[in-house]
Amino acid sequence: MKLTDINGTAVTKLCLGTMTWGEQNTEAQAHEQIDYALERGLNFIDCAEMYPVPPKAETQGRTEQYIGSWFAKTGQRDRWVLATKASGPGEWMQHIRGGPRFSADHLVRAVDTSLQRLQTDYIDLYQLHWPDRNTNFFGKLGYQHSDADETPIEETLQALDTLVRSGKIRAIGLSNETPWGAMRFLQLAEREGWPRVATIQNPYNLLNRTYEVGLAEVSHRENVGLLAYSPLAFGVLTGKYRHGVRPDGARLTLFDRFSRYNNDQAVAATEAYLALADEHGIDPTLMALAYVNSRPFVLSNIIGATTLAQLKTCIDSADVELSQALIDGIEAIHTTQPNPSP
Numbered sequence: 001m002k003l004t005d006i007n008g009t010a011v012t013k014l015c016l017g018t019m020t021w022g023e024q025n026t027e028a029q030a031h032e033q034i035d036y037a038l039e040r041g042l043n044f045i046d047c048a049e050m051y052p053v054p055p056k057a058e059t060q061g062r063t064e065q066y067i068g069s070w071f072a073k074t075g076q077r078d079r080w081v082l083a084t085k086a087s088g089p090g091e092w093m094q095h096i097r098g099g100p101r102f103s104a105d106h107l108v109r110a111v112d113t114s115l116q117r118l119q120t121d122y123i124d125l126y127q128l129h130w131p132d133r134n135t136n137f138f139g140k141l142g143y144q145h146s147d148a149d150e151t152p153i154e155e156t157l158q159a160l161d162t163l164v165r166s167g168k169i170r171a172i173g174l175s176n177e178t179p180w181g182a183m184r185f186l187q188l189a190e191r192e193g194w195p196r197v198a199t200i201q202n203p204y205n206l207l208n209r210t211y212e213v214g215l216a217e218v219s220h221r222e223n224v225g226l227l228a229y230s231p232l233a234f235g236v237l238t239g240k241y242r243h244g245v246r247p248d249g250a251r252l253t254l255f256d257r258f259s260r261y262n263n264d265q266a267v268a269a270t271e272a273y274l275a276l277a278d279e280h281g282i283d284p285t286l287m288a289l290a291y292v293n294s295r296p297f298v299l300s301n302i303i304g305a306t307t308l309a310q311l312k313t314c315i316d317s318a319d320v321e322l323s324q325a326l327i328d329g330i331e332a333i334h335t336t337q338p339n340p341s342p
Contacts, residue, residue, distance in 0.1 A: 003225035003299040006125055006198045007171045011081050013293055014318055015044040015227060017304030022062025023052035024306045030066040031073070033311055038079060040315045046201070046227065046302055048085035048129055049096065049114050057095035061117050068119035082118065083125035083227075085175060085201075086110040088132050102132040102151045104159035111168050126163070127173035127201055132156065137176035139260050139342055153184055154192075161194040173199035173227070179214035186222055197224055199299060204228035206237055206273055206288055207266050207341040209334065216297045225299025228292050232303075233261040233341065237288040239274045265340035272333045280326050289317035291330060 004010055016037045021030040034045070051063035064084060071077045086107060087093050087100040100106055115121060130137050133150035163169045172195045174182060182200055189196045200219070204211045204226060211226060219226055232238055261270075277284035292301045305311035322330075 003219065003223065003297065006081065006173075006225075006299070009081055009124065009171075011044040011300050012042050012318075013298075013300055014042055014315060015046050015083075015300040015302045016042055017229070017302040018045065018047045018063050018067065019051045019053045020304060020306050021047075021052055021066050022059050023054070027066045027069060029306075030063075031070050032308060033305065034067070034070050036308055036311060037315065038076075042315070043079065044081045044083070044300055046083040046085075047118075048087070048127075049110055049117075050085070050087045050093070050129065055092065055095075060095060061113075064114055064117035068117050072119045077120050081124045082120065083127060083173070084114050084118070084123055085127040085129040086114075088128065088130040090130075102128055102156040102159075104155060104162070107156070107159045107163065111163055115168065122167060123169045125171045125173050125199060126160070126169040127175045127199070128156070128177075130176040131178070131181055133181075135178055135181065137178075141342060153181075154188060157185065157188050157192070157194045161192075164195045171195070171198040173197060173201060175201035175227075177202065177215075179218055182215060182218050182222075182224065186224070199225055199227050201227035201229055201302070203230045204292060204295075204298070205231050205233045206291060206330065206334070207233045207261055207269055208339055210339050210342045211297075216295075219297035226295075226297050227300050227302055228295075228298050229302045231289055231292045231301050232285065233266075233270075233288075236261040236266070236270055237273060238285045239277075242271070242274060261341045263340065265337060269333060269337040269340045272337070273330070276326070276329045276333065280323070280329070282320075282326070283313065285313050286317050286320045287322065287326065287330075289314060290320040290322050291327070293317060293320075294322065 047063045047067060052059055087096050089099060089101055093100055097106055097109060134146040136143050160172050174197055177200050185197045202211050218224060274284050277287045292298060303314035305314055
């Protein structure tokens with residue numbers, strides 16, 4: 001089965017990611033990227049109320065503002081399937097609504113504020129950026145259960161149902177979610193007649209294929225496609241950080257908080273993937289993205305770039321088919337060093 005749409009709306013296999021806009025990219029550069037992606041045939045764009053990253057009070061919301069100013073300037077809102085996200089709770093998010101939650105009042109405020117910044121009257125796909133409960137996401141391992149101080153999923157889904165009925169959002173999605181969470185949302189939607197989750201936006205790349213363990217089956221059996229984020233593992237899989245190099249202006253050069261793909265096991269696995277790409281004479285960026293593109297549970301692959309040259313290479317991956325020999329090589333490395341960056 002190939003997943004191709006969100007509640008009947010077809011989306012392209014590649015989605016334009018935007019989380020650098022307002023930090024590493026200016027408004028003019030953001031508009032250039034939107035123009036170029038549209039010229040290349042993309043129709044799907046993803047953002048979040050939290051963006052840009054790293055999240056800071058002084059920059060929060062700029063990414064949505066840049067997209068909104070493009071809509072206002074061009075009048076081409078209808079050319080895009082627009083996705084954004086509501087921030088979940090966390091001590092590092094106190095600058096958003098005094099600490100965001102997925103309660104009814106928070107979600108209404110979040111949607112209304114995003115609509116204002118985006119200069120539109122509807123959002124095609126509205127996602128919950130991470131769970132409003134204690135569980136594993138953002139690389140956390142070793143689950144420890146606690147159900148204290150969490151917004152009931154019932155309250156969240158009922159609020160989203162109200163927003164769908166109002167016309168402000170058209171479909172809902174999850175992000176950084178677990179198999180239990182996904183199935184609970186689906187179960188409640190079926191029982192109560194509330195909106196059904198259409199997508200799950202989780203990390204998926206050659207260094208982190210944990211989505212395959214439980215959620216890939218949910219994607220197939222429940223028709224809930226993966227929106228794969230970090231398909232290049234923060235750029236590590238491009239090879240630009242090979243042998244400890246730190247290029248000027250690159251994310252891992254600028255921000256030392258991003259360490260998910262820098263552990264010893266990830267470095268070793270990355271070197272093996274880069275060597276495999278060298279052996280087959282393929283750009284490692286194209287290899288990494290084409291692999292994600294080829295997975296049948298992936299609805300769309302979220303690509304992000306800080307330059308038009310990078311964006312061109314990313315979009316070029318849509319036309320790349322990997323040979324069976326190359327795929328076998330990827331699987332052999334994965335077997336030897338599975339998921340070094342969960």
